[in-house]
Amino acid sequence: LFAIRLIVDSVKDCYSVLGLMHELFKPMPGRFKDYISMPKPNMYQSLHSTVIGPEGIPFEVQIRTQEMHRVAEVGIAAHWQYKEGARYQDKSYVEKLSWLRQILEWQKDARDPDEFMENLKIDLFTDEVFVFTPKGDVKSLRAGSNPIDFAYSIHSAIGNRMIGAKVNGRIVNLDYELKNGDIVEIITSSASNGPSRDWLKIVKTSQARNKINQWFKKEKREENVEQGKEIFEKEVKKSGLTMSQAVKADYVDPILKRYGFNNIEDLYAAIALGAITATKVVSKLRESYRQSLPPEEQTELLLKQIEKENKKKAKSMPESGVVVKGIDNCLVRLSRCCNPVPGDDIIGYITRGRGVSVHRKDCPNVRKNLIDGDARLIDVYWYKSATPNVSYLAEITLKAHDRPGLLVDITNGIGESRIPLRALNARTNKDFYVVMHMTLEINNAEQLDRIIAKISKIKDVFEISRNK
Structure with a gap:
């Protein structure tokens, strides 16, 4: 995207030049931002508008005064004034330094430097949403903010006594995502018990999060x-x-x-x-x-730790997580044809030279043997029905209507569940739907059922099942 910057003498000139630009070039809808009437928290001011050039190429126009340009280039330091024996306490000077004071408050509240930097980055590098108070005052909040963020942006006392909110005259949930132009009214009560800890999970701004934490520090020590x-x-x-x-x-x-x-x-x-x-x-x-500790005690502590690990290892479950009834130290392998996982009903099959092969009872390869009463079948069971440290491979197949971004949505869903995806094969058939075969690394059948349920809710997925 091309861009030009126009520096003018006054705020009036900014809007006059903007009008001329919109007469000369066609403006793109939704690509105009007025940061002069609604400055960013760091005091940045400018008019931004994207227009279509003479050859159909869009470009951005930034219009600002000399003073605004100094703030944009130098930052808050452009307003720092100092003279020996004199301090500036006028209203505009205080407003210009309010953002710096807010940063200092964050630093004071954040015990961990990593937390402070995260809060700073969240508020500096995100898009904004502009909403109104019932009196018509404009509030600039981080995009995705909700009525709780709005309440604490007005005053901590408003947020602490908040019991509900109205947006455009209608009562909304506290996690309602505010949109540009919304008129927000906060409902308060003197009988309120204060903020809820659950609010910390849904607020988006550092200001709201810090003020909620301050309340709990004071009231719930x-x-x-x-x-x-x-x-x-x-x-x-x-x-x-x-x-x-x-x-x-x-x-x-x-x-x-x-x-x-x-x-x-x-x-x-x-x-x-x-x-x-x-x-x-x-x-x-x-x-x-x-x-x-003295060196000899460190050695003793190390020996105790080794002994503890050895005892733990001796009592640990079999590597496969499966116990063969009546047989110790038996070679056991999980069959690749049905990939059993903890929670499945399983049966063992004594092979020639490869120990006991473990299958699901509904596996087609052993179903006939079960019916015929094959003597090589043997009872097996999962070790204590819990194998948290052993992972197993499970294969699933899904069908979905093809669309852009489908694969991304599916892999993101698997990633959010912290389940390793070991293999994936996808193809589109003549009916324009996708068939995907995936191999997942899981701990038990319950975990597999959860990920299948999650993937089935993804848009355009109409069939998903575990392979037998």
Whole structure:
């Protein structure tokens, strides 16, 4: 896309030039943005319009004043003024620095530097939606924002007392996605119990998320401390440390100092609010504990760990996850013709020289043997009916009406379920529908049923089944 930038003397000239451009060239619908009347949070101002050139080639026009251009090029620093013995407190100066103060608030609330940078990137590099208050004031929010984001953009007290919202005069759900031009009215009540923790899952702006967290820090401190301590204790237990070892001052104090906590209760509260993870904290505590041990104790700890691993390995389930009734240390392999997985009804078949082959009971290759009472059939079962650390291959076939983006939608659905896709073969037949054969790596039949149900809901998929 080609672009030109026009620098003029005044705001009035910006709109005059825009009118001339639209007289000379045909504007493209939906490609005009007025950042002068509705500036971005970082104070960026300009008129943007995409028009069709004389040879049919679209190009963008940016129109701004000299002052606006300085802000766009230099950023908020263009407004920084300082003179010895004098400070500027006029309204426009305060407004120009409000965005910088907001960033400082985010930095203060975020205990983890990674969290702060994520919040900053979310608010800096996203599209915007412009909505109105009932009085006609314009609010600029991140695209995808909902009434909760809107309420907290007005004032934290509005958000904390919010019990509902109206958009264009109609009551909507709190997760309603706001659109350009919506008129939003927040319904509040003095009897409100405050925000819900579930709001943290649906808000889109860092401002709303931080203000909700602030409320819980202040109003629900005891509850947060108790909840965070419980999460912390579970993680400590998993690590092999005792609580007395984990909370020793020599190990805890450096962490409190690094993340700016006054005491361990602040740390527990932060864990409950998600500002820092218990896994990260316990990992650092465990490392500090290990380094504090004398060399001989480190050796003893290592030997105990090896012994523990050996015992665990000795009691572990068979590699295939299948036990043959009455036979130990038997060679077992899962049949490739039906690919059984935990949860399937299975039967074993004694082969010549290849041990026991495990099939699903509905496998066509063993169905006749079951009917005839073949003596080489043997009872097998899944080890304790749970094999979380063993993966199995399962094949499925789906049919769908062909369309652009179908394969992307299907693979995204599989990826979101965190199920490895090991093979895929697709073809389009003469009736213009697609047949896909996929091989997935799963842990049990229940997991396979869930992914089949998920894929079946994808648009244009009309048939899906597991291969027998």
